[in-house]
Amino acid sequence: xxxxxxxxxxxxxxxxxxxxxxxxxxxxxxxxxxxxxxxxxxxxxxxxxxxxxxxxxxxxxxxxxxxxxxxxxxxxxxxxxxxxxxxxxxxxxxxxxxxxxxxxxxxxxxxxx
Amino acid sequence: xxxxxxxxxxxxxxxxxxxxxxxxxxxxxxxxxxxxxxxxxxxxxxxxxxxxxxxxxxxxxxxxxxxxxxxxxxxxxxxxxxxxxxxxxxxxxxxxxxxxxxxxxxxxxxxxxxx
Numbered sequence: 001x002x003x004x005x006x007x008x009x010x011x012x013x014x015x016x017x018x019x020x021x022x023x024x025x026x027x028x029x030x031x032x033x034x035x036x037x038x039x040x041x042x043x044x045x046x047x048x049x050x051x052x053x054x055x056x057x058x059x060x061x062x063x064x065x066x067x068x069x070x071x072x073x074x075x076x077x078x079x080x081x082x083x084x085x086x087x088x089x090x091x092x093x094x095x096x097x098x099x100x101x102x103x104x105x106x107x108x109x110x111x112x113x
Numbered sequence: 114x115x116x117x118x119x120x121x122x123x124x125x126x127x128x129x130x131x132x133x134x135x136x137x138x139x140x141x142x143x144x145x146x147x148x149x150x151x152x153x154x155x156x157x158x159x160x161x162x163x164x165x166x167x168x169x170x171x172x173x174x175x176x177x178x179x180x181x182x183x184x185x186x187x188x189x190x191x192x193x194x195x196x197x198x199x200x201x202x203x204x205x206x207x208x209x210x211x212x213x214x215x216x217x218x219x220x221x222x223x224x225x226x227x228x
C-alpha cells in the first residue's frame with residue numbers, strides 16, 4: 001500500500017489559516033487522497049477527499065500537487081474546535097481492499113486562542 | 114440523525130476475562146468496520162462486515178478475537194481470555210456500502226482496560 005508522511009505536530013493561532021501537508025511520493029494513478037480528523041476523545045470524522053483537482057467543502061480545502069506526490073489540507077480560519085489529529089489516507093479507487101482505512105500517526109494540530 | 118453508537122464507553126476487566134463490545138451502526142448502513150487504536154497511534158483495521166458476513170477479518174490479531182453481526186445491523190466484538198496488551202480504544206464505523214470509497218462514520222469508541 002502506498003504510504004503517506006505527515007509532520008507529527010503543527011501549531012496555529014485562532015482565526016488564522018492552517019496548511020497541513022502530506023507527502024505520498026509512491027501514490028498510484030488510482031489512489032484517492034482522503035483526510036479524516038480525530039477530535040479529542042472522539043472517533044475519526046471525514047473531512048475531504050480528491051483525486052487530481054483541488055477540492056473545497058464547508059470544512060476545508062484540499063490542494064493536490066500537479067504530480068500528485070503531495071497534498072495540503074487547508075483550514076481557512078482555524079477555530080479552537082479544529083484542534084485534532086489530522087490523518088492523510090490513500091484509498092485505491094480501482095477496488096481491492098479499499099474499504100480499509102490505513103491510518104498513520106497523523107498530525108496533531110494545536111490551535112492557540 | 115443518530116450516529117454510530119458504542120457501548121460501553123469504558124470497560125475495565127481483569128486479565129483472563131471475557132468481554133463483549135457492542136456497536137450500533139447508522140440505520141440502513143450495510144457496511145460495518147471495527148478498528149483498534151492504541152495510545153499515540155492511528156486506528157488499525159480489525160474486521161469488515163458487508164451485511165451479516167465478515168468480508169475481511171484479516172486484521173483480527175489472533176483467535177481470541179471474534180466479531181458477529183447476526184442480523185446485519187448491530188455488531189458485537191468478542192475478546193476471550195483478555196490480556197493486558199488488549200488495552201486500547203475499540204472503534205466501530207459504518208458506511209452505506211454502496212460505493213467502494215464511501216465515507217466511514219465512526220462511533221466514539223469503547224476504551225478497554227485490562228488490569
